[in-house]
Amino acid sequence: xxxxxxxxxxxxxxxxxxxxxxxxxxxxxARADSEPRQPHVAFFIRALDGGGAQRDAILLANSLxxxxxxxxxxxxxxxxxxxxxxxxxxxxxxxxxxxLATAVSALSxxxxxxxxxxxxxxxxxxxxxxxxxxRLLASKIRPRLVLREVTAPSIAKRLDPYFQNRLxxxxxxxxxxRADRVLTLTDGARRDLISxxxxxxxxxxxxxxxxVIDPQTVERLALTExxxxxxxxxxxxxxxxLSPEKDHLTLIEAFALLSARVPAHLVIVGEGPMRPALxxxxxxxxxxxxxxxxxxxxxxxxxxxxxxxxxxxxxxxGLGNVLIEALACGTAVVSTDCPYGPREVLExxxxxxxxxxxxxxxxxxxxxxxxxxxxxxxxxxLAAERHTARQAARxxxxxxxxx
Numbered sequence: 001x002x003x004x005x006x007x008x009x010x011x012x013x014x015x016x017x018x019x020x021x022x023x024x025x026x027x028x029x030a031r032a033d034s035e036p037r038q039p040h041v042a043f044f045i046r047a048l049d050g051g052g053a054q055r056d057a058i059l060l061a062n063s064l065x066x067x068x069x070x071x072x073x074x075x076x077x078x079x080x081x082x083x084x085x086x087x088x089x090x091x092x093x094x095x096x097x098x099x100l101a102t103a104v105s106a107l108s109x110x111x112x113x114x115x116x117x118x119x120x121x122x123x124x125x126x127x128x129x130x131x132x133x134x135r136l137l138a139s140k141i142r143p144r145l146v147l148r149e150v151t152a153p154s155i156a157k158r159l160d161p162y163f164q165n166r167l168x169x170x171x172x173x174x175x176x177x178r179a180d181r182v183l184t185l186t187d188g189a190r191r192d193l194i195s196x197x198x199x200x201x202x203x204x205x206x207x208x209x210x211x212v213i214d215p216q217t218v219e220r221l222a223l224t225e226x227x228x229x230x231x232x233x234x235x236x237x238x239x240x241x242l243s244p245e246k247d248h249l250t251l252i253e254a255f256a257l258l259s260a261r262v263p264a265h266l267v268i269v270g271e272g273p274m275r276p277a278l279x280x281x282x283x284x285x286x287x288x289x290x291x292x293x294x295x296x297x298x299x300x301x302x303x304x305x306x307x308x309x310x311x312x313x314x315x316x317x318g319l320g321n322v323l324i325e326a327l328a329c330g331t332a333v334v335s336t337d338c339p340y341g342p343r344e345v346l347e348x349x350x351x352x353x354x355x356x357x358x359x360x361x362x363x364x365x366x367x368x369x370x371x372x373x374x375x376x377x378x379x380x381x382l383a384a385e386r387h388t389a390r391q392a393a394r395x396x397x398x399x400x401x402x403x
Contacts, residue, residue: 039402040070042116042143044107044130046100046123048073048092049080051241052321053122053150056392058085059211060120063393065089069402074110076103081298085214100129100164107133115141118400122148124156124168131175144180146400148207151318152339153192159316161243173197181400183207185319188340205399211392212324217301218388221328221381226305228375234264236367237307239300239322240314242272242293247336247358249274249281251313254363256285262368264290266311269303271296304329309370315357317341327351328384330377332370334363351383 043061045054058073065071065087072091076098086092095110097103111119111133121130127147134145151160157169176182176199183205184190190206193199213221236255240246248268255266268278268291275293282291297303300322304310310326312335319341326333327345333352335342346352353370355362385391396402 037117038070039118040072040114040116041118041120041402042072042074042111042114044074044119044121044126046075046126047077047080048075048083048086049077050082052318053148054082055085056150056211056321057120057122057148058082058090059214059389060392060396061090062087062214063211063389064396064402066390067393067397072114072116074107074114076100100125103129104132104136108136111143112137112141116143118146118402119143120146120148122150123165124149124151124153124160124172125162125164127179128168128171128175131179144400146181146183147176147179148183148185149176149189149193149318150185152189152316154196155316155339159245161241161245173199177203179203181205183396183399185210186340186344188344189318192340207392207395207399209386209388209392209395210319210321210324211389212321212387213328213384214389217328220301224305226329226331226377230306231308232265232306233308234262234371235307236264236266236309236311237269237303238266238311238313239269239297239303239325240312242268242270242274242278244274245315246270246274247313247315248278250358250360250363251311252278252281252285252287252291253360254313254367255291256287257360257364258367259287259290262371264367264371266291267294267303267307268292269294269297269300300325301329304331307331309334309367311363311367312336312342313363314338314342320345323352324384324387327380328387330375330381332373332375333380334366334370336363347383351380 041064043057045057061071061073072093074093074095076095078092078094093110095103095106097106121127134142160166182203185207187206190204193204194201238251282288304326309332314336316338323333323345336357337343337354338357353366355366
């Protein structure tokens with residue numbers, strides 16, 4: 001369904017007047033709007049469960065709250081494994097809807113009640129719902145809408161593992177062009193939105209920092225000395241959802257080539273629909289004794305601190321948080337040069353090896369070189385410091401001129 005601003009206004013103005021409560025409430029709101037307002041940042045997160053985009057948003061919310069700013073999280077699913085990350089200073093508000101497709105009205109009502117000055121959303125489907133919910137509000141009470149694009153839009157439009165995101169990207173050109181601000185994690189995603197979705201360049205800002213490393217992990221890593229001696233010789237680790245876009249099949253083929261030359265062990269950490277296919281590939285290539293599917297984890301650093309090399313074989317990424325987590329541990333990195341994050345995170349190969357997507361031979365050779373080449377661990381750790389949650393919050397405050 002196409003969203004047209006004129007249709008939205010004409011359809012919902014009558015309902016809006018009823019919800020506000022008449023002339024007296026309209027006058028009260030008008031007086032309130034004439035007074036200076038302190039920033040109140042609301043994050044719309046579909047569920048307190050999920051992957052990097054949800055975790056990043058929560059860590060960002062926590063760090064904004066640390067500055068004394070009022071911060072809220074609006075979510076359809078207030079319970080989930082990520083709820084434990086939300087600090088006491090961040091208020092959680094339940095949006096009573098089962099799915100994003102039916103959440104627009106409930107989300108709009110929640111925004112009307114909370115009256116945030118900014119509404120931040122991430123991921124295409126949630127961004128579409130946030131846009132529609134804000135457009136149901138009278139202009140005087142609309143928050144500034146800030147949409148985070150956390151992937152490679154043109155590729156995700158076809159290959160995102162979630163159908164609702166693939167569908168939402170069909171409206172991305174309209175929605176993103178009318179947001180107050182669009183934040184991308186990479187220059188590549190910014191160029192993609194401008195060239196392929198027609199989003200005005202002046203509306204898009206690249207966040208040079210992402211909330212990957214939380215304060216507790218910063219402290220933990222400062223107290224943990226992972227040296228060559230504490231790492232498991234020949235241990236390779238890959239961390240990510242077992243889904244097609246992560247291309248673990250190419251990684252397993254690369255490992256089969258590598259293991260014929262170098263003694264090594266590969267651990268793939270994650271869970272997902274590709275597990276049966278990966279198990280078949282491991283058996284077919286005779287790798288049952290040297291490749292382990294370890295399942296999902298809440299603590300990737302447990303693996304990264306003992307691995308010699310972190311390997312990413314993705315077809316596309318939004319940024320590549322696991323690459324940053326590996327750098328923070330001083331762990332060598334080998335990654336595909338996929339759109340758009342790895343080249344920017346690894347600084348054109350200065351911080352890790354980059355190989356073509358889907359090339360098992362090149363991936364195998366790069367891993368071998370990483371295993372035999374000394375790793376400059378202090379350099380890697382220093383590069384990861386710009387992706388702490390607190391640094392990302394400072395970057396967001398500067399970009400949105402909050403405060």
